[in-house]
Amino acid sequence: MISVVLLGAGNVATHLYQAFSKAKNANLVQWYNRSLQSIESYKNQVSITDELHQIVEADVYIIAVSDDAVKSLSSSLPFENRLVVHTSGSVGIHDLDKKHRRGVFYPLQTFSKTSELDFKDVPICIETLEKEDFNLLANLAETVGSPYYKINTEQRQTLHLSAVFVNNFTNQLYRVAHEISDAKSIDFDILKPLIMETAKKVQHMSPYTAQTGPAKRNDKKTIKKHLKLLEREDHKAIYELLTNVIKKTHGR
């Protein structure tokens, strides 16, 4: 049984709370937040506090606060030589105060307050300075059913960047499609199965192999037709840039 103290009350912290409270081999002994208000509704399920000096002993302390606050919170903790990890994709492991045993427990997923997530779909990227701490965090990932990976700081920052491409930028392409189809009174629902299928395809096929369409074929007639159809300059710019990158990728 791994005992855990959770620090912070944002999206990641809340999802970790949900996951740990269901886990058989993890025991969430305390939830800290600088303001009690955001976690008060959980007070019958878990011990809560807003006082650093009241934090109890545990196998691991998980700091799930905004990137800018990780460093100072880790320094403010009134103990040392315990395992303290953060959950950020971009903060370095050495940003944690060196009085602690340090680690990173980065869940690579998009979290929203409203929708529930099965943690089997939340890969955990683990980094530690000591091998035994890695094993503890790997066991902790297993208690919530998550796959886990050994990822160093540079790799983690690269993953955080890759996530911007597959999540934020991809979502913006969905948005552009929404704008384009809205302008012609087309129900966006028509595009939803294609969005799902596109994501599904690369679960068992490389994106390189999965590529299709006018840019890959260098079908100049269709490309020209599409550019003519596009009314907004920003849409045109995206179309041109991505068409050129696909052509280059596939040797056209």
Added chain:
Amino acid sequence: MISVVLLGAGNVATHLYQAFSKAKNANLVQWYNRSLQSIESYKNQVSITDELHQIVEADVYIIAVSDDAVKSLSSSLPFENRLVVHTSGSVGIHDLDKKHRRGVFYPLQTFSKTSELDFKDVPICIETLEKEDFNLLANLAETVGSPYYKINTEQRQTLHLSAVFVNNFTNQLYRVAHEISDAKSIDFDILKPLIMETAKKVQHMSPYTAQTGPAKRNDKKTIKKHLKLLEREDHKAIYELLTNVIKKTHGR
């Protein structure tokens, strides 16, 4: 029971064949292709031919050939006043020979030869010149379990263009993430659940509402860090363009 003759042997035709042969209320009476070879393996399941003058009578003729070949094939058909439809996203309805009753039966999905598709995930965009032909095609979509939509030529061309954004361009963003993570020896598997979740999110939420990340927050520090991490000029160009478009979309 709707009788169907299928013309062509590409991805769309093959998937339509699979769907109609399982459908209770459709009867695929014949499969035509200019070369018998590509459909010969089906000859015990369905009547096949490569001779236009051997084509039999049916309620609807579905031309599923390459865009460039639709027009001439429709003219070559040795009959008139029957319902002839094509399955293309970009060919106009009037490109079909006017001796026919004309229509479009455009399945908006990405088809690959290898993977099977449930037609409930294949929206059919229907256009006809006559109302009773619309009803027949709507019934035909229902026989394979597909949702269907009334879509005119301009809307269909816009959908075809939107599909390039949510399918080809999105897939290229997956490819970029693959390139970036490969360069740091990161297993692409780590990103797969995020890819799925990003697609799932917009099934019940608008892409505008679903947006998160450094560009939306105008988090200059992270954006600068990411641009520094990117080693390739084409990756940088995509990052900058999409970041700017997201900032503009969200009023930053």
